[in-house]
Amino acid sequence: MPSPLLPIRISDLRLVKGDRAVLAGINLTIGEPGITVIMGPNGAGKTLLLRCLHGLIKPDQGQITLGQLSVTDSRDQQAMVFQHPVLLRRTALQNLAFAVPEIARSEPQRLLRALESVHLADRADQPARMMSGGEQQRLALARALLSKPALLLLDEATASLDPASVLLIESLVKTQSAQGTKVILVSHDQGQARRLADDVVFISGGQVAEQSPANQFFTAPETPVAKAYLAGEILL
Template sequence: MPDSLLPIRIRNLRLIKGDRAVLDGVNLTIEELGITVIMGSNGAGKTLLLRCLHGLIEPDQGQITLGNLTVADSRDQQAMVFQHPVLLRRTVLQNLAFAVPDIAKADPQQLLAALDSVHLADRANQPARMLSGGEQQRLALARALLSKPALLLLDEATASLDPASVLLIESLVKAQSKRGTKVILISHDQGQGRRLADEVVFMSGGQVAEQSPADQFFTEPRTPVAEAYLAGKILF
């Protein structure tokens, strides 16, 4: 089981783009293991918040702590899967080996087992960039999971994928959560949110509008903006 980075505390986080605060005083505490799904319309600040949490963007104001660590000190215990996976111009197997060189040297069978878990064992020696979109995303997830992260971040990692890839990725994410990895993912898909979420963080206008247990959020949202979103009255 990976070491915990909980609780995650985000205080008064602000990020300015041009003359606008795209994150406008975000306050959020995540204390429990399981899967937190971040939802909200386009421009709500979801991806920016995740990128700040992973240390890819430096906020203009505010503080983030993960357990007793700063973002910088926690980076080697985090893994992030993006909507559009970043793959090396190497084979499928070499993409995994590059990400976890110690494992690749000590126990290369782990790499093959990881590929098998995402149904890519037969693609091991093919160029990674020749994979389909769903296959590339499955490879990106396998690469992330090999590092045994305490915190797994996914930014719409199943958007536009075929149903089989979506279900496989969801099953892997749920299994990793049960192993003790904290999962935070962004999704526009309400069905996916219902399938995966233990809690939902709903963002609007660069702020956290609501944080609720998933069953409560989907049946009794507390805020008008969340209610409108779930009713399809706010476009993604």
């Protein structure tokens, strides 16, 4: 079943930092299910856009609607995984229980299954902050998926992880998307984007430079800036 938070409509979104518009009038509609990958050079505004979608940053101007809901009203149907996971000073299992206390009370075995799904069942009683970077990110994803979000946002969630963790996280993301969750992820990894993306939104200078199906974007990008980026002529 498609996500109830579609279509996502962003109109004239502006965010100013100091004397610079870091989001300089984003206009974007994401209406299709599947996985949308946001790409673009460093400083393009990718992470800021994701944080606006999740309600962590309030833009200076513009409007965002998700389905029939505002950002605020849709927050309980969203989950976000950050590049650097924020974990409590508790065990892996307790991190999950704290995030979804009602599930911890009524379906405790579901927490264990979540750990199993990310290959962390044997780490249930280990302090989360003592885990490796890959293990911490897998735990953060398991925590995000426990709420069965309609929209899953990932901000460079596999950056600097070992290849095994990257592939496992990608597999979980694809499975979640196939189950109806809309996934929007920021990635600088062209290989990952090619593996995951159904469509690509390319941002440059705080604006949407291009939006197209993934196969079209990677084989025949329309804009000079996207062509230069894919050719490695623009810093990631």
